[in-house]
Amino acid sequence: MIRRFVVRIKYMKKITRFALVLLLPAVFAHCSYSQPGTTKKTSSMDSTNKKNPVFSRTDTKPVNMSDEEWRKILPAEVYNIARQKGTERPWTSPFEQSKEIGTYYCAVCGNPLFKSDTKFESGCGWPSFYEPISKSSIIYLADNAFGMKRTEVECGRCKSHLGHVFDDGPPPTGLRYCINGVVLDFEKAKDAEKKYNDKKQG
Numbered sequence: 001m002i003r004r005f006v007v008r009i010k011y012m013k014k015i016t017r018f019a020l021v022l023l024l025p026a027v028f029a030h031c032s033y034s035q036p037g038t039t040k041k042t043s044s045m046d047s048t049n050k051k052n053p054v055f056s057r058t059d060t061k062p063v064n065m066s067d068e069e070w071r072k073i074l075p076a077e078v079y080n081i082a083r084q085k086g087t088e089r090p091w092t093s094p095f096e097q098s099k100e101i102g103t104y105y106c107a108v109c110g111n112p113l114f115k116s117d118t119k120f121e122s123g124c125g126w127p128s129f130y131e132p133i134s135k136s137s138i139i140y141l142a143d144n145a146f147g148m149k150r151t152e153v154e155c156g157r158c159k160s161h162l163g164h165v166f167d168d169g170p171p172p173t174g175l176r177y178c179i180n181g182v183v184l185d186f187e188k189a190k191d192a193e194k195k196y197n198d199k200k201q202g
Contacts (some may be wrong), residue, residue, distance in 0.1 A: 054158070057110045057187070060136075063158040074108065081180045082108045082160035085152075090125025093181020097121070100188055103133075107185040111157035113137050114177070116189075122169070122176055127184060129177040130169045138177075140165070153177060 052073045054063045070083050080086040095104070104114040104127075114129040114137075122128035132138045136156045143152040143164065153162045162179050169176035 052108075055108075055110045057105055057112065059110070060157065063109050065158075070108075077182050078107055082155075082162075082183050085161040086180075087163075088126075088180045088182045093127055093184075095127040095181040095184055095186065096125065098127075098186075100186065102186055102188040102190075102192065104129075104179075105185040105187065106155040106158060106160060106162070107183050108160040109155060109158035110185070111137060111155050113155070113162070113184070114179075120170055122178070124176075124178055126163065126178045127181050128169070129179065130171075130173045130175055132177065138162070138165075153179070155183075 054065065067083060071079055074082065077088075081088060098116075098119075101116050103112055103116070104119075105112055112133045114132055118129045118131045120128055120130060139154040139156050139159060141152040141154060143150045151165050153165050154160060155162060160183060162177075162183055164178050166176045166178060167174055
C-alpha cells in the first residue's frame with residue numbers, strides 16, 4: 001500500500017514538472033511577466049520629472065548613473081522595471097488601449113520613443129508599437145532568459161529596460177515592440193503644440 005502511494009507521488013511529480021516545462025514558454029512567449037504586482041499607472045510622470053535631474057524631452061546626451069542614484073529619483077514601480085528588468089502585469093497600463101494622439105517618451109529620462117500613429121492593438125496586454133521614432137531611440141539586446149531567445153529593447157539614452165520586440169507585428173515593419181506602460185511617459189499632440197506656441201509668443 002505504502003509502496004503504491006510512493007509510486008503515485010513520484011508519478012504526480014513527473015507530471016507536474018512536465019506541465020511546468022510546457023507552460024513556461026506560453027507564459028513568457030509574448031512579453032514575460034516576471035515580477036509581481038506593479039500597480040496601474042494612472043497619470044503621467046510629471047511629479048517624478050520634477051525631482052529627476054536628467055529628465056529632458058530635448059536633451060540627447062547619454063545618461064550614465066549608478067543604480068543607487070536611480071533608486072533615489074525613480075518611483076519604486078518604475079525602478080523595478082526600468083533598472084531591474086521587471087515586467088508589469090498585463091492589461092494594467094492605461095496606455096495599452098489608449099487612442100490619444102501624441103508622443104511616447106521614456107519615463108526615466110524623457111527620450112522620445114514612439115509616435116502614437118505607430119501604436120496598434122496586439123492583444124498581448126502591453127502597449128505595442130511597430131516602429132520607434134528613430135534608430136537611436138532604442139537599443140537592442142539578446143535576451144535568453146527562461147530558455148527562450150528574445151530581443152530586449154532598452155532606451156537609447158539611459159539604457160532603461162522597456163520590454164521586447166517580436167517579428168509578428170503589422171506592416172510596414174512586421175515588428176511588435178511590446179513595451180511596459182510604467183516606463184512610458186506621454187504628451188498629447190495638442191499640449192505639445194500649445195507649449196510650442198506659448199514659447200514662440202513669449
